Amino acid sequence: MNIDNMKAQMRKGILELCIMSIIAEKEVYPSDIINKLKEVELIVVEGTLYPLLSRLKNAGLLSYSWRESSAGPPRKYFNLTTDGNKFLAELNQNWSRLVNAVNTTTQTKRDE
Amino acid sequence: MNKTTQINLGGISFSIDEDAFRRLDLYLHELEAHFEYSDSRSEIIADIEARLAELITEKLRGSDIVTIKNVADAVKIMGAPSDIDDEPVTDQTNKRSNYGRQAWDIKTGKRLFRDPDDKVVAGVCSGLAAYFGIQDPIWVRLGFVLASVTIGFGLIIYIAAWILVPEARTAGDRLAMMGHSANAKNIAGMIERGLDDLSETIKENWESITKKKSDKNSRNFFMRKSNSIGDDVLVLPRITVPEKIVNSVKSKMRSMSKKYDDSQYV
Numbered sequence: 280m281n282i283d284n285m286k287a288q289m290r291k292g293i294l295e296l297c298i299m300s301i302i303a304e305k306e307v308y309p310s311d312i313i314n315k316l317k318e319v320e321l322i323v324v325e326g327t328l329y330p331l332l333s334r335l336k337n338a339g340l341l342s343y344s345w346r347e348s349s350a351g352p353p354r355k356y357f358n359l360t361t362d363g364n365k366f367l368a369e370l371n372q373n374w375s376r377l378v379n380a381v382n383t384t385t386q387t388k389r390d391e
Numbered sequence: 392m393n394k395t396t397q398i399n400l401g402g403i404s405f406s407i408d409e410d411a412f413r414r415l416d417l418y419l420h421e422l423e424a425h426f427e428y429s430d431s432r433s434e435i436i437a438d439i440e441a442r443l444a445e446l447i448t449e450k451l452r453g454s455d456i457v458t459i460k461n462v463a464d465a466v467k468i469m470g471a472p473s474d475i476d477d478e479p480v481t482d483q484t485n486k487r488s489n490y491g492r493q494a495w496d497i498k499t500g501k502r503l504f505r506d507p508d509d510k511v512v513a514g515v516c517s518g519l520a521a522y523f524g525i526q527d528p529i530w531v532r533l534g535f536v537l538a539s540v541t542i543g544f545g546l547i548i549y550i551a552a553w554i555l556v557p558e559a560r561t562a563g564d565r566l567a568m569m570g571h572s573a574n575a576k577n578i579a580g581m582i583e584r585g586l587d588d589l590s591e592t593i594k595e596n597w598e599s600i601t602k603k604k605s606d607k608n609s610r611n612f613f614m615r616k617s618n619s620i621g622d623d624v625l626v627l628p629r630i631t632v633p634e635k636i637v638n639s640v641k642s643k644m645r646s647m648s649k650k651y652d653d654s655q656y657v
Contacts, residue, residue, distance in 0.1 A: 309438060309441075309442060310442060310445060313442075323470070323474070324468070324469060324470020324471070324474045324475060325442065325468055325469050325470060326422075326439060326469045326470040326472075326474070326475035327470065327474075327475050329435045329438045329439050329442075329475075330426070330429065330431075330435050330475065332438070333429075333431040333434050333435050333438070334431075337430075337431060351402070351403055351444070351445065351448065352401060352402030352403060352441070352444075353402070354441075355438070355441075
């Protein structure tokens with residue numbers, strides 16, 4: 280058992296949920312997402328985001344449109360699709376259940 | 392003094408030092424090799440390029456020329472290809488673990504394979520040449536022919552080797568055959584060489600069509616094709632490409648993609 284690997288797995292499991300939540304809040308381009316994820320230390324190397332975004336997009340959960348930017352070339356702005364919104368709602372539900380489950384089990388142990 | 396080059400990265404134009412350019416180019420090649428199996432490879436890499444451009448612009452702060460440090464910093468933030476992975480995490484420590492499959496990863500020494508890409512009969516001789524570091528397999532071939540003619544059991548040894556020695560089928564096999572370990576750089580290099588092969592194939596077919604009548608017999612059984620690409624290889628006139636060339640290129644492509652099928656990223 281490797282603790283770093285374990286931590287990385289935990290982080291990866293919730294990355295989609297967090298990325299989709301950020302996008303659900305408002306239309307963003309990848310660097311916005313990166314900044315938020317870095318703030319909360321959910322992402323180690325930035326490159327991880329791009330394959331993930333493309334996978335979510337190919338699954339029909341995200342869509343994007345090109346927008347002009349004042350500083351440089353046009354940027355890809357991401358949006359949740361209808362399917363994406365449903366997907367996120369379900370993930371959120373599951374997350375709450377997990378948090379409950381984890382809290383219940385870990386606290387029981389502590390109380391003993 | 393350092394030579395600079397002008398590049399377009401993610402839609403932004405940069406003047407970049409030559410060493411910085413090489414560093415960036417290598418990184419992008421590694422990424423390409425890493426995302427080889429992804430259908431969205433070009434999209435992912437375009438996104439990464441755009442972000443690299445943004446990172447480098449932030450770092451430049453008024454300075455005009457991108458230095459190797461700027462590139463290295465941006466690449467560090469983006470992450471090494473092996474750290475960029477959206478597949479479920481596999482055990483990062485497997486290089487030290489005892490799983491059977493990983494034995495292959497540790498082994499960087501050479502392994503004996505038959506080389507299907509450079510063969511006269513079954514690739515035994517070119518495989519042996521690669522194994523012993525002999526530049527040109529012709530000497531091994533001559534040795535076998537001599538051993539067959541003079542003492543007689545060269546042929547038997549050859550057939551035994553044909554049966555016993557596996558063929559190098561994957562990119563990893565080929566790298567092990569050459570004594571390289573299978574990392575992104577090596578695999579990227581193989582892809583480049585594959586493209587050289589491709590132009591060679593086009594050249595050969597072109598020649599075989601244009602020079603059909605002439606010197607048919609000048610190609611001796613053991614004569615090796617020249618490795619240097621001739622002056623007029625790719626200067627083809629604008630014509631409809633004959634079907635034979637198209638088919639041979641297609642089959643070459645297929646064998647290339649098959650070769651990389653099971654290649655393992657370390």
